[in-house]
Amino acid sequence: MASSLSFPQRTSRSIAVGPQRDKDAAVRQTDSDAALARLSAVKRGYLHDPFIAHLVPRPEFQTPRPPLINIGTYLRSSALDELVDRWLDLSLQQGKQCQIISLGAGSDTRFWRIASGPKSSALASYVELDLEENVVKKAKAIRKSIELSTVLGDAEQIQIRRGGCELHARKYHLLSADLRKLNTLNQLFESQQTGEAPLLSPGIPVLLIFECVLVYMTPDESNRLIERFADYCQPTLTPLGAVVYEMFNVGDSFGRVMLNNLSARGISLPGATPYPSKQSLAARFLQHGFTGAHALTLRDVRYLYIDVRESERISKLEMLDEVEELDLVLDHYAITWGYSSPTADAALWSTWALYPKSSVQNDHDEEDL
Numbered sequence: 557m558a559s560s561l562s563f564p565q566r567t568s569r570s571i572a573v574g575p576q577r578d579k580d581a582a583v584r585q586t587d588s589d590a591a592l593a594r595l596s597a598v599k600r601g602y603l604h605d606p607f608i609a610h611l612v613p614r615p616e617f618q619t620p621r622p623p624l625i626n627i628g629t630y631l632r633s634s635a636l637d638e639l640v641d642r643w644l645d646l647s648l649q650q651g652k653q654c655q656i657i658s659l660g661a662g663s664d665t666r667f668w669r670i671a672s673g674p675k676s677s678a679l680a681s682y683v684e685l686d687l688e689e690n691v692v693k694k695a696k697a698i699r700k701s702i703e704l705s706t707v708l709g710d711a712e713q714i715q716i717r718r719g720g721c722e723l724h725a726r727k728y729h730l731l732s733a734d735l736r737k738l739n740t741l742n743q744l745f746e747s748q749q750t751g752e753a754p755l756l757s758p759g760i761p762v763l764l765i766f767e768c769v770l771v772y773m774t775p776d777e778s779n780r781l782i783e784r785f786a787d788y789c790q791p792t793l794t795p796l797g798a799v800v801y802e803m804f805n806v807g808d809s810f811g812r813v814m815l816n817n818l819s820a821r822g823i824s825l826p827g828a829t830p831y832p833s834k835q836s837l838a839a840r841f842l843q844h845g846f847t848g849a850h851a852l853t854l855r856d857v858r859y860l861y862i863d864v865r866e867s868e869r870i871s872k873l874e875m876l877d878e879v880e881e882l883d884l885v886l887d888h889y890a891i892t893w894g895y896s897s898p899t900a901d902a903a904l905w906s907t908w909a910l911y912p913k914s915s916v917q918n919d920h921d922e923e924d925l
């Protein structure tokens with residue numbers, strides 16, 4: 557399961573191969589895996605998300621995932637939510653709102669959770685980008701669901717464009733784009749021939765979310781993408797943050813089995829191979845002029861970055877026999893974040909981080925960056 561956690565012993569579905577094969581079908585399909593894993597974590601009580609069931613077909617019939625997947629989904633979501641929440645706080649501390657761009661957003665519900673939560677006023681705009689087929693599917697689900705569309709604002713403010721390949725509301729924009737082709741992102745940066753203003757505004761802090769997407773692209777493609785945003789933000793003195801969740805450290809035997817399993821499903825991870833360590837993940841941002849960058853494995857998050865009471869609550873939800881196996885899997889997934897800010901505000905933005913909460917060390921050894 558590429559999108560959440562991958563198990564070497566798992567039997568994989570395969571996608572048809574041959575001349576008719578749609579080369580991106582398997583990668584688009586990883587979104588269903590991610591959405592089903594999230595639904596499962598919600599059903600089992602790990603996460604609270606009233607919106608995910610509206611983005612999954614027949615949610616009541618979907619069988620829950622094993623505890624390892626639920627825990628991994630919980631850790632990934634909690635760490636990302638906390639970083640996003642802190643970015644909203646820091647923007648407010650600067651007396652500003654912020655712009656969030658979720659790249660390869662799939663069926664993610666983060667916009668709805670923020671917009672219906674206590675920090676909604678911190679949000680200037682939220683843009684989601686994904687391959688066209690996934691966008692069309694999400695736009696349809698949004699139109700069909702009162703729970704999703706009400707959060708977007710009045711019905712007359714919701715516009716479907718380009719035959720369902722785009723949806724726009726007051727603060728929310730869902731766009732079709734291929735992140736490997738920078739020209740498909742023009743709406744963010746440039747005025748349109750129709751006279752519409754670019755979706756991004758200079759000077760308003762920008763947060764990029766790459767939740768399990770860069771790994772499907774080559775390092776050159778993802779470097780160009782990150783650079784495009786840095787080139788927009790740095791000259792206009794716009795604070796820029798980026799958070800990445802993905803597999804890494806795939807050179808060991810566990811990693812090789814994971815790559816083989818995914819390959820049987822028609823999925824390759826060109827973006828995982830060049831990153832053997834947390835340092836290498838952080839370095840990808842520093843090379844684009846980011847001021848600071850850090851990376852943690854999900855195993856770090858599990859032992860040090862979850863509140864003790866919350867860890868106790870999670871441990872009571874399901875029986876977990878395979879703790880060592882869980883740790884091994886979690887060692888191959890990382891959360892990386894990087895920021896770039898104008899010099900005058902550097903002290904404020906440098907506080908954007910996850911902070912250790914638990915002193916439960918076990919035999920866990922945190923590596924300093």
Ligand SMILES: C[S@@+](CC[C@H](N)C(=O)[O-])C[C@H]1O[C@@H](n2cnc3c(N)ncnc32)[C@H](O)[C@@H]1O
Nearest residue numbers: 559584586587590660661662686687734735767
């Ligand atoms: C594993 S899913 C993750 C979805 C969501 N970010 C989450 O974590 O729940 C990967 C998503 O990235 C999208 N994606 C992969 N390559 C892409 C590309 N080149 N351009 C746009 N989207 C892409 C896929 O279509 C899919 O929706």
